[in-house]
Amino acid sequence: MNVTIKDIAxxxxxxxxxxxxxxxxxxxxxxxxxxxxxxxxxEMGYTPNFSAKSLVMDRSYNIGLFFSTLNTGTSAGFFYETVRGINSVVKDAYNLVVRGIDDYEHYRSIHRKSFDGVIVMSQSAKDEPFLHHLSEAGIPHIVLNRKVEGLPAINILSDDSHGSYKVVNYMIKKGHRRIAIISGKEIFHSTLERRDGFVRALQDAGIELKESYQVGASYDLKSGYTAMLKLLALPERPTAVFCMNDDMAVGAVKAVHDAGLQVPGDVSVAGFDDSMFSAYLSPALTTVKRPIEEISRQGALVLLESIEQKTLAPETIYLRTELVVRESVAEPAKA
Amino acid sequence: MNVTIKDIAxxxxxxxxxxxxxxxxxxxxxxxxxxxxxxxxxEMGYTPNFSAKSLVMDRSYNIGLFFSTLNTGTSAGFFYETVRGINSVVKDAYNLVVRGIDDYEHYRSIHRKSFDGVIVMSQSAKDEPFLHHLSEAGIPHIVLNRKVEGLPAINILSDDSHGSYKVVNYMIKKGHRRIAIISGKEIFHSTLERRDGFVRALQDAGIELKESYQVGASYDLKSGYTAMLKLLALPERPTAVFCMNDDMAVGAVKAVHDAGLQVPGDVSVAGFDDSMFSAYLSPALTTVKRPIEEISRQGALVLLESIEQKTLAPETIYLRTELVVRESVAEPAKA
DNA sequence: ACATATCATGCACACGTTAACAATCCAAAA
DNA sequence: TTTTGGATTGTTAACGTGTGCATGATATGT
Structure with missing residues (x-):
């Protein structure tokens, strides 16, 4: 039997x-x-009964961390860094409850009584109904990783468009003109952002966009592999390929090797995210660092603050991305 | 205001x-x-108030998922697959609360009222005090990934020793005699298991154990890199190197390349885990598949069952590991 | 010495739910 | 008719905690 305040009394x-x-x-x-x-x-080893406390205080002491999905499309490194970042802030003041939005058919069971606050690691516009639900239910929440358009929200995200601009621009500076892109899932917002930077960089350099140089994939290793295969089969294959994340870049590099070609000798490849392993590939991957852990940490801080103060002003915070130059992008071979 | 059963009444x-x-x-x-x-x-959109329910039913509807640490030593893929496996079972019947054991100074706040059950992804013998606490507190729990010795527990783990035996044996069959090992953190139990398989394979083949062929590291990419550097500097360098996980294997391969050598031409390398990316490396990594997601799923099932039935018989379930042959191990060059 | 302010504590109820026990109703058995 | 008993429903208390209000004690000011 546990000790209660009455026992102490x-x-x-x-x-x-x-x-x-x-x-x-x-x-x-x-x-x-x-x-x-x-x-x-x-001395008596008292610990409060949180159920009782919750009941009377009308708080759950739960913080929800919702991903768009826990299945496909969410990369392991991304997931890990997010949880770590948030956990470092939340500590044991709250329970950190991890969920996938697509686990739910309806959101009825998610209300102010079950979560004091919610952090949404939002990857897709499909999350919109969920965000609406949070608003209607009056649950304090923040949205990471994506700018939500429809309704006011606290947004914390990285400047992906600018990031991909930088890496593509870097390719151009190196002398590349035939630059292709391997995209992630169309439904993910970051996909649009990253493509935008790509397009802008090309336009600013006066390079024409070629339809055949834009191939779709789905953020996982395998899709990067098959996408690169398509590009290599082109009559005039690109000299540089920008992949929308590191996982796909790994797959792409593999495809190049399997075709008997070299990176960056025959084809330059760049990624996005700066995953832990990207420095240790051969060749080391040139990529864009995205501060996921930092985003998560900041997000958690803002959320906790707004829970205490009951006041959450809609705002959008952009965190800088950073070009990480390694070995996988070089000057194109003289044609 | 939320509707209660009294409103309905x-x-x-x-x-x-x-x-x-x-x-x-x-x-x-x-x-x-x-x-x-x-x-x-x-019609009224009723949802039960779990705080009230918890109070009277003496249940929290929380399942704790505790890792030895959320910081160093836990690889992203491992973490991700674990959460996924458990989440697929737990669904929204319970809140899945993720924690690191080393976040706590004392375990007072962890008791039967705060967790209906706990899943411990145990990597180190350092967890022992925590497991003791769970026992004393009478919290139903299972231990994944490690055989705990002192006290009775439900254990679900992979047969790591056998797994590493298989991969090292494979190297021997390929003709290697100078085989080295790169170890993970000594404090992790799996480190002992995997070394055991390595040692047995060598002994069974009548190959002498060389001290200089055993170098310590810490399961992360960088440590694999520096460990391999040491091995390459040896007067008589090994022809094959077994790394205790895939992350270190990636680092090791990088070191070989940076030294101007080839894998597997000059040095064969094998890993452990079969991480998602291992098939997409160049060369594709020969490794041992460890069914982490399956272990997690089974563990969650057993735990839920024992929570319902209030009966948990101590037992140990081993899940099979599997040799995955790819490209990174080949016959040694004729000396 | 008396009124008043300040400080410290207790009483009683509330939160939303479950469960032991009591109560009611109606049909079947005696 | 009276009794028994099953089927439904209601009454009341309990879980452990926080809080408005009342109470008592002590110090302060006149």
């Missing part, structure tokens, strides 16, 4: 009310008795 | 007790009224 010869106040540092209580009670609680 | 002209019974499918209630109430609840 009995031993301390006071009412359970006094104990409750003492443990919550109420200014109403004499500091001596307060100390006495606190020490007693400590 | 008022509209249905019954007592709140009847509503509670109806919604819980009690056989005491007339099936007509039961239907009527259920429908009404549906």
């Amino acid at each position: 009995r031993l301390a010869q006071v009412s359970h009310t006094t104990v409750s106040r003492a443990l919550n540092d109420s200014p109403l209580i004499n500091s001596e008795t307060k100390e006495k009670i606190k020490q007693l609680a400590q | 008022r509209l249905a002209q019954v007592s709140h007790t009847t509503v509670s019974r109806a919604l819980n499918d009690s056989p005491l209630i007339n099936s007509e009224t039961k239907e009527k109430i259920k429908q009404l609840a549906q």
Whole structure:
């Protein structure tokens, strides 16, 4: 049997009310008795019953971390860094509950009583109904990784468009003109952003966009592999390929090798994310660093703050992406 | 304001007790009224208040997933697959709460009221005090990934020793005699297991163990890189190197390349885990498949069962590992 | 010495749910 | 008719905690 404040009250010869106040540092209580009670609680190994607390305080002490999906399209490194970033902030003040949005058929079971706040790692516009639900239910929430258009929200995301601009621009500076792109899932918002940077960089350099140099994939290794195969089969194959994430870049590099060609000798390849392994590939991957852990940490901080203060001003915070130059992009071979 | 069973009771002209019974499918209630109430609840958008439920039922509806650490040593793929496996079983019957054991200074706040059950993804013997705490606190729990010695527990793990035996044996069959090993953190139990298989394979083949062919690392990419550098600097360098996980193998391969050598031409390399990316490296990594997602799924199933039935018989379930032959191990060059 | 302000504590209820026990109704048995 | 008993429903308390209000004690000011 667990000790309750009533047990403490009995031993301390006071009412359970006094104990409750003492443990919550109420200014109403004499500091001596307060100390006495606190020490007693400590000795008896008291821990509050959060169910009871929740019931009366109308709080759940749960923070929800929702991904668009936990199945396909979410890369392991991305997932890991997100959880780590948030966990480092949340500690044990709250329970961090991890979920996939697509696990739900309806959102009825998600309400203010079950989550004090929600962090949405939003990858796709498909999440919109879920975000609407959070708004209607009055659950404090923040959206990471994606700018949501319809409704006001707190957004924290990286400047993906600018990031991909930088890496493509870098390719151009190296002398590439035949530059292709391997895209991720069309439904993901970051896909649009990254393509936008690609297109802008090409336009600014006066390079024409070729339809055949844009091939779709789905952010996983295999899709990057097959996409690159398509590009290599082209009559005039590109000299540089920008992949929308590192996973696909790994697949793409593999495809180049399997075709008996070299990276970057025959084809330059760049990725996006700066996954942990990208520095250790051969050749080391030139990519764009995206501060996922930092985004997550900041997001958690903002959310906790807004939970305490009950005041959440819609805002959008952009965190900088950073070009990471390694070995996989070089000057094109003289044609 | 949320609707409660009392609100439903008022509209249905019954007592709140009847509503509670109806919604819980009690056989005491007339099936007509039961239907009527259920429908009404549906229309009113009723969702139970879990705090109240928890308080009276003495359950938290929380399942804890504890990793030894969320910081260093836990690889992203491992983490991701674990969460996925468990999540696929737990669904929304429980909240899945993710934590790192090393986040805690004391375990006082972890008790039967805060977790209905706990899944420990245990990587190190350092977890022992935590496991003891769970036992003492009477919290149903299972231990994944590691055989715990001291106290009775439900264990689900892969047969790592046998797995590494298989891959090292494969190297020997290919003709290697100078075989080295790159170890992970000594504190991790799997490190001992995998070394055991390595040693046995060598002994069975009558190959002498060389001290200089055993170098320590810490399961991350970088440590694999530097460990391989040491091996390459040896006067008589090994022809094959077994890395205790795929991450280190990636680092090791990189080191070989940076030294101007080839895999598997000059040095064969094998890993462990069969991470998602290992098939897409160049050369594709020969490794041992470890069914992490399956272990997690099974573990979750067993835990849920034992929570319902209140009966948990200590047992140890081993899941098979599997040699995955790819390109990174070949016959040694004629010396 | 008395009124008043300040401080410290206790009483009683509330939160939403379940469950032991009591109560009612109606049909069947005596 | 009276009794028994099953089927339904209601009454009440309980879970552990926080809080508005009342109460008592002590110090302050006149």
